[in-house]
Amino acid sequence: MRKFLLLLSALTMAIGLTACSSKDDAKTEKNDTPKETAKEAEAPKVDVKKELVKFYIELGNKINAKDADLNAYEKKASNPDAKPEELPTVEEKAAASESAAAVASELNSTQIPAGLKDQQADLEAIVKDYAASYQAKADELKKDTPNFEAADTTFAQAEEKLGKVFESAKLLAPSLGKQVN
Structure with a gap:
C-alpha cells in the first residue's frame, strides 16, 4: 500500500x-x-524582385498598347532599300506622332506600385525619361525631316537607369526597347 x-x-x-x-x-x-x-505580421513582406518584374512587364504592355503606328512608321522609315512608294505617307507620319504622344501621356499617368516604395523615386525618374523620349518623337514627327537621336538618347538613359534598379535588386538588367519594338 x-x-x-x-x-x-x-x-x-x-x-x-x-x-x-x-x-x-x-x-x-x-x-x-x-x-x-x-x-511583420501586420505588414506582409513584399517580394521586390517579383514587384519589379511585374512593373516592368506592365510598363511594356502599356507602351505596346499605344505604339503600333509609331513602330510601323519607324520600320518603314528605317528601310534603306525602300522605294519612294514604300516610304511612310503623311498620314502614317501623323498617326505615328499621335501614337508617340499617346504613349508619353500613358507613361506620365503611370503609378509606381506601393510594394516598390524604396525604388519609387528612381522608377518615377525612369518613367519620366521614357515619357520624354516618346514625347520627343511625337514632336519630331511634326517636322519635315524628323530626327530621333535625342529621343533615342533619352530612351537609352532610361534603360540604363532601369538596369541599375534591377541590378540593385540582384536581377538582370532588362531591355524595354526589345520588348516594345
Missing part, C-alpha cells in the same frame, strides 16, 4: 510539473514575441 501511495504521489507530482511547465512555456512564447515580429 505504501508503494502504491508513493507511486500515486510521484505520478501526481509529474503531472503537476508537466502542467506547470506547459503554462510557463506558453507565457514564455507570448513574452518572447518581439515587437518586430508583430509588425
